[in-house]
Amino acid sequence: xxxxxxxxxQNLEGPYFGDFGGRYVPEALIAALDELDREWRRATADPGxxxxxxxxxxxxxxxxxIITEVRRFAEHAGGQRVLLKREDLNHTGSHKINNVLGxxxxxxxxxxxxxxxxxxxxxxxxxxxxAAALFDLECVVYMGEEDTRRQALNVARxxxxxxxVIPVKTGSRTLKxxxxxxxxxxxxxxxxxxxxxxxxAGPHPFPTMVRDLQRIIGVExxxxxxxxxxxxxxxxxxxxxxxxxAIGIFDAFxxxxxVRLVGFEAGGDGVDTGRHAATITGxxxxxxxxxxxxxxxxxxxxxxxxxxxSAGLDYPGVGPEHSYLASIGRAEYxxxxxxxxxxxxxxxxxxxxxxxxxxxxxxxxxxxxxxQEAAAAGRTDEIYLVNLSGRGDKDVATAARWFDLVDADxxxxxxxxxx
Amino acid sequence: MxxxxxQRPEGTPSTGAxxxxxxxxxxxxxxxxxxxxxxxxxxxxxxxxxAALTLVDSGVDVIELGVPYSDPVMDGATIQDxxxxxxxxxxxxxxxxxxxxxxxxxGTPTLVMTYVNPVLxxxxxxxxxxxxxxxxxxxxxxxxxxDEGAEWIAASDAHGLDRVFxxxxxxxxxxxxxxxxxxxxxxxxxSTMGVTGERAQxxxxxxALVDRTRRAGATRVCVGLGxxxxxxxxxxxxxxxxxxxxxxxxxxxxxxxxxxxxLAALREIATALAEGVHGARRTxxxxxxxxxxxxxxxxxxxxxxx
Numbered sequence: 001x002x003x004x005x006x007x008x009x010q011n012l013e014g015p016y017f018g019d020f021g022g023r024y025v026p027e028a029l030i031a032a033l034d035e036l037d038r039e040w041r042r043a044t045a046d047p048g049x050x051x052x053x054x055x056x057x058x059x060x061x062x063x064x065x066i067i068t069e070v071r072r073f074a075e076h077a078g079g080q081r082v083l084l085k086r087e088d089l090n091h092t093g094s095h096k097i098n099n100v101l102g103x104x105x106x107x108x109x110x111x112x113x114x115x116x117x118x119x120x121x122x123x124x125x126x127x128x129x130x131a132a133a134l135f136d137l138e139c140v141v142y143m144g145e146e147d148t149r150r151q152a153l154n155v156a157r158x159x160x161x162x163x164x165v166i167p168v169k170t171g172s173r174t175l176k177x178x179x180x181x182x183x184x185x186x187x188x189x190x191x192x193x194x195x196x197x198x199x200x201a202g203p204h205p206f207p208t209m210v211r212d213l214q215r216i217i218g219v220e221x222x223x224x225x226x227x228x229x230x231x232x233x234x235x236x237x238x239x240x241x242x243x244x245x246a247i248g249i250f251d252a253f254x255x256x257x258x259v260r261l262v263g264f265e266a267g268g269d270g271v272d273t274g275r276h277a278a279t280i281t282g283x284x285x286x287x288x289x290x291x292x293x294x295x296x297x298x299x300x301x302x303x304x305x306x307x308x309x310s311a312g313l314d315y316p317g318v319g320p321e322h323s324y325l326a327s328i329g330r331a332e333y334x335x336x337x338x339x340x341x342x343x344x345x346x347x348x349x350x351x352x353x354x355x356x357x358x359x360x361x362x363x364x365x366x367x368x369x370x371x372q373e374a375a376a377a378g379r380t381d382e383i384y385l386v387n388l389s390g391r392g393d394k395d396v397a398t399a400a401r402w403f404d405l406v407d408a409d410x411x412x413x414x415x416x417x418x419x
Numbered sequence: 420m421x422x423x424x425x426q427r428p429e430g431t432p433s434t435g436a437x438x439x440x441x442x443x444x445x446x447x448x449x450x451x452x453x454x455x456x457x458x459x460x461x462x463x464x465x466x467x468x469x470a471a472l473t474l475v476d477s478g479v480d481v482i483e484l485g486v487p488y489s490d491p492v493m494d495g496a497t498i499q500d501x502x503x504x505x506x507x508x509x510x511x512x513x514x515x516x517x518x519x520x521x522x523x524x525x526g527t528p529t530l531v532m533t534y535v536n537p538v539l540x541x542x543x544x545x546x547x548x549x550x551x552x553x554x555x556x557x558x559x560x561x562x563x564x565x566d567e568g569a570e571w572i573a574a575s576d577a578h579g580l581d582r583v584f585x586x587x588x589x590x591x592x593x594x595x596x597x598x599x600x601x602x603x604x605x606x607x608x609x610s611t612m613g614v615t616g617e618r619a620q621x622x623x624x625x626x627a628l629v630d631r632t633r634r635a636g637a638t639r640v641c642v643g644l645g646x647x648x649x650x651x652x653x654x655x656x657x658x659x660x661x662x663x664x665x666x667x668x669x670x671x672x673x674x675x676x677x678x679x680x681x682l683a684a685l686r687e688i689a690t691a692l693a694e695g696v697h698g699a700r701r702t703x704x705x706x707x708x709x710x711x712x713x714x715x716x717x718x719x720x721x722x723x724x725x
Contacts, residue, residue: 022567024535026493028587028612030564030594170499176490183492188613190589287536287562288490300512301540302489 009254009330011212015204017324023203024287025183032190037205039110044212049105056101057216060134061091063098064220067228067385072351077368078375080382083228084354085221085249087389094357094390095217095245096127100196102213104131107194114138114193118182120147120175120241121311122154123357123390124198129163131196139163142182144174147311154394172305175315179289199242200319203290207319214248217387222252225385235260235370238387239362240333241277241313243322245389250331260332263322264366266308267335277306279318280326280333293320309338309398312359312390340365342402345392357390358398364388432579435523435554438530438604439581441480442639442660446701451656453696454641455479455689456532456665458487459518460510461501461672468521470672470685475527477686478693481661482522483559486515486533493534493561495616497666500673512537516553523554530581530604532559538571547574557581557604565601572601583607586632588624595635605639605660606632610646617666618645626658649695656699664692 015021023033043049057063065086074082087095100117107115115137119125125141132139141158145167148155158165171177179202186195200210218236225233236253238246240263253259268276276282283294288303296304296316308314325331341358344365349355356364367386374382392399397412399405406412445452455474459467471482487505491498515531523529531550538546538558550558557580563571565584575582581604586595589612599606608629611622622645629640642655643663655662671684 023564024562024567025564026561026587026609027564027585027594027598028589028609031589031591170496171489171503180490180492184495184614187493190612286539289492290562297536297540299540301537302506303536 010251012208012321014208017207017321018327019285020291020293020320020323020327021204021207022292023290024292025203025290026187028187029190029203032186033203033205035110036106036209039106040205040209043106043109049109052105053102056105061097061101062089063216065089065217067221067224068354069228070348070352070354073348074371076347076351077371077384078373079380080371080374080384081229082367082371083225083233083383083385084388085217085385087217087245087387088354088356088360088391092123092127092130093393094123094127095214095248095387096124096198097130098216098248099198099210099213099244100124100127100131103194103196103209104135104137107137107196108135110194112192112194114140114189115196116140116142116182116185116193117196117198118175118178119143119198120178120314121394122147122151122158123312123394125163125165126154126157126161128196128198129158129161132163133161140185141165142168142178142185144172144178145169146173147175147178151311151394174305175311176303183289199244200247200321201242201289201291201293201317207291207321210244211247211251211321214244215251217245217248218250218252221249221385225383229383231383232256232259233385234382235262235367236385236387237262237264237363237367237370239263239313239359239389240265240280240318240322241310241315241359242317243319245387247319247321249385249387250325254330261325261330262366262370263331263333264336264362265333266306266310266313266362267337267340268307268309270337271335275307276335277308277314277316278335279316280322281335283316285323288317291320293323294318294326309341309402310358310362312357313362334366336362336365342399344368345395345399346403349392354388355392355396356388357392358395360387360389433551433555435556436526436528437581438481438528438556439639441528442605445480446660449701451659451696451699451701452480452641452661453478453652453693454481454483454643454661454663455668456483456485456663457668458485458498458501458505459515460487460505460508461669462504463508464510464514464518466678468518469682471518471522472525473682473686474668474689475522475525477689478697479689480527482527482529483532483663483665484515484518484522484529486512486531486537488534488537491534493614495614495666497617497669497673498615501669512541516549516555519550519553519555523556528556529554530556530559530583532561535560535563543570544574544577547571547578547580551578551580555580557583559583559607561585565598568601575603585609586628588612588622588628592631592635595632595637599632599635599637602637605641606637607663608632608640608642608659610642610644610655613644615644615665617647617670621645621651621655625655629659649691652692652695653699656696657701662692662696667692
């Protein structure tokens with residue numbers, strides 16, 4: 001049995017999580033953030049809103065998502081039991097849809113007709129374009145020019161869904177700069193436009209709102225694990241970029257003191273090489289994109305470029321609630337290198353017939369390590385719940401290059417163009 | 420002597436000229452001030468001093484020096500380009516103080532415009548201390564609202580520095596009042612919803628925002644964003660305490676022309692804008708005209724900057 005902690009950590013309200021969070025944004029955006037905060041509180045208190053969202057989950061995105069026990073994969077994890085929460089089976093292929101359906105409903109309540117979003121690999125952009133099509137909203141997605149080239153198929157998907165994709169040519173031309181450009185658009189068009197933020201970061205109320213929309217992952221999974229195994233898991237694991245899938249699965253377990261919560265950050269070439277995206281492991285507190293949190297920065301406070309094989313984790317910031325959970329020791333954040341992630345990517349594919357997103361493969365690799373460490377310490381009856389946050393269709397070209405799966409001169413399309 | 424419970428750092432107030440003094444002296448003549456922005460370290464630290472001194476020579480009343488930052492979300496393409504160049508050339512945050520010192524030595528109030536993270540990283544108290552020691556007048560903070568600014572408010576009090584917060588057309592009256600109360604020097608009114616950059620017209624709501632900000636308690640209100648011509652400067656000087664110009668001063672410094680030609684182009688536009696501002700007679704209390712409703716469709720950030 002787990003012991004309850006004295007004060008609940010679930011559903012923290014914001015705008016502050018300990019020393020983290022807040023609203024470090026231009027004054028011009030405060031009215032819109034106040035409106036979002038107010039409308040989000042009203043929506044969450046409205047049974048009609050919850051019912052509408054639940055119906056979308058049931059009949060559109062495919063919730064509840066199942067859990068799958070992966071026995072052959074688990075043999076490599078010190079023989080522990082490994083359960084996957086299958087967010088990869090959602091419509092559009094990842095947990096991102098949970099967030100955008102809620103924010104699209106909120107956009108309609110507020111009465112705005114235009115949404116903007118940032119995207120890195122394209123998953124959040126595709127999800128937002130999907131919700132915009134469903135709700136008849138004008139949709140503009142900002143995407144770093146580098147990423148539009150690396151993920152040309154997702155650009156095509158968004159355009160197919162009716163969204164306008166604007167390649168961002170400033171700064172490092174990646175996700176960080178796409179967020180800057182989306183914020184500039186929002187400052188300019190805030191009267192007509194809602195910013196559908198993709199992760200549990202940014203200024204209040206985004207970290208809270210995105211967490212609230214993703215916490216269904218953990219709520220479902222906690223019950224599913226209890227039903228299947230009769231007890232709570234020993235550890236819950238997830239990958240952490242901005243941190244929305246991680247906070248989504250962690251939240252329901254925050255008050256279960258006996259459940260270890262572990263977020264795996266993108267270690268890239270290794271944290272000691274400087275080429276990584278492990279923000280909590282290798283960063284320091286500061287302000288980026290509207291919130292105080294850990295970030296990768298130099299000694300002058302300039303944001304550093306992050307590096308990861310996974311575009312979805314390739315971000316130099318992290319959500320403020322994760323910084324807080326790290327600071328109080330409730331959750332741990334550990335790095336997983338590109339190589340470890342790709343090995344786990346292949347292992348799950350070959351042992352279970354499930355091709356994970358490379359993002360999620362970081363959580364799988366970290367879980368293998370936890371299981372092996374536990375076995376080395378003489379424990380062989382542990383249960384791990386892993387958030388399989390997305391599927392790997394988008395990553396096939398990357399994997400083909402990594403593992404030399406095709407001839408060197410094979411045409412992998414635009415996604416294969418980047419070495 | 421500080422008592423053991425005294426938390427406030429003991430500061431030496433800046434010896435530089437105060438913004439309020441210059442604005443009030445001009446107001447006494449029925450004139451507005453021209454506030455000119457340039458980024459530190461663009462194209463080099465030395466040349467950024469030359470450019471700022473050129474502004475002073477050309478009649479600019481208050482200098483605003485920008486700290487180059489990797490993620491300038493309130494800036495449009497022109498300033499982004501310049502700041503990126505400065506960062507690539509290796510400008511450091513500590514270089515700001517030398518530039519401040521050189522400009523403040525002319526007796527011109529010298530403010531620093533900075534996003535918040537470089538200051539947090541340097542240390543808020545240390546930054547205030549070093550800015551005051553260099554003769555700086557204070558900070559303009561585009562991504563720090565007073566609600567999040569307790570540490571900076573304490574440090575600026577300790578060192579006698581101005582703190583210029585921004586208001587926008589979307590600000591409620593309650594926020595105008597709290598921002599005016601927290602500001603010292605002046606309140607920066609964003610003329611329009613958007614980022615920095617030259618525009619064909621200054622936001623139609625700017626006069627109304629200045630009026631609302633004054634009624635919310637602000638003593639001095641300067642207007643920025645999109646002012647780039649002498650005619651616009653003259654118009655804004657008719658109702659505001661100051662006219663803030665950034666991109667229009669940065670643009671002539673971009674490009675490959677010889678530096679002396681770029682400085683000459685800067686001098687030309689600065690002189691014209693100063694004449695525009697100083698030639699305008701201010702109405703005692705501006706009665707804000709109702710803003711012409713510009714219900715144009717949404718504009719992408721990139722279109723705005725075009």
